[in-house]
Amino acid sequence: MTIRSHVLTAALAGLLALAPAATAGATATPTPPSSTHLQPKNRAAAQRIKVGRAATDILNAASTTVRTRVRGCDIKPGFDGTHTTTHDAPSPDFVNAIAALRRPATPAELAPAGGVEAILPGTTYADYRRNVTTASGHPLTIVLGRRKAVNVVFPARCLDAEHAEILKHLKGKPGAVRAKTLSIFATFRKGQEAGAKAPEKTVDGVYLFSDNAGGGGADFAYFKTHGAFGSIGGNDSSTVNGLVPDGVATVKLSYAKVVPRGPDYKPTVYPSAVTLTLPVQENVVSATVPRSAPDALDYRMIWLDAAGNVIDDVTQS
Known part of the structure; x- marks a missing residue:
């Protein structure tokens, strides 16, 4: 399970050209408003974003470990590139x-x-x-x-292994990060169980x-x-x-x-x-x-x- 931490996506959007940094002694040109320059609303929002990103990093790290080290868990996408x-x-x-x-x-x-x-x-x-x-x-x-x-469905044993790996990464982490991480994983697992029942x-x-x-x-x-x-x-x-x-x-x-x-x-x-x-x-x-x-x-x-x-x-x- 790979999680993207960016708040916005566009399925058909091209690569965004980032505005160049201003050089020393020059007047900086205001950056046009866009989805690439997002700012938290307040301190509480900034903290929630920080917690969400920490949860994302843990989930991705656990997923990578299981997919690379546990036999049979390197599940390929439904489209093989052919x-x-x-x-x-x-x-x-x-x-x-x-x-x-x-x-x-x-x-x-x-x-x-x-x-x-x-x-x-x-x-x-x-x-x-x-x-x-x-x-x-x-x-x-x-x-x-x-x-x-x-439907890309991970075997239950792979999900169990990922959950165990997540718990290792959560040791010593703040309660907010723990709660967010486990909540996201629970939602993912529920989706996996539903996907296993859906016909191709x-x-x-x-x-x-x-x-x-x-x-x-x-x-x-x-x-x-x-x-x-x-x-x-x-x-x-x-x-x-x-x-x-x-x-x-x-x-x-x-x-x-x-x-x-x-x-x-x-x-x-x-x-x-x-x-x-x-x-x-x-x-x-x-x-x-x-x-x-x-x-x-x-x-x-x-x-x-x-x-x-x-x-x-x-x-x-």
């Missing part, structure tokens, strides 16, 4: 939801793909790759795939890529109600790319001036709120947003049809 392609046809739901898939593929679209697309989990539908262009002229590529949703299944997914900039996507069931949106950029400006189902003519994205950071961190305050109204072309949109890459996905999204009627009010954060 990527394949197929000439099978995807589910009709795919084709009925995205207009670009219903036209013939061009020779370029049928050419063997590589690069970032080859890291997708599972299998991609080789005959259903489509190159599209947003209304703003930004080229994107739609890719369809399927993967097995495999094959999941369809839809992905969106930008040339030389990576991309990502979503399971198809999620896509139908939320679209597939991703961002890439730096601290103060990012590009948001999105794919939506048929029937959506306009995407309206609204960004708040104040972005909450949870109970322990001060909120981020941007110069102003931002609203973008993006026309959909070939099921895709793209825009530059004055936000960091993670914050560019913290929006209120509304879908409108060709007549300007609201189809759906999608909230993501």
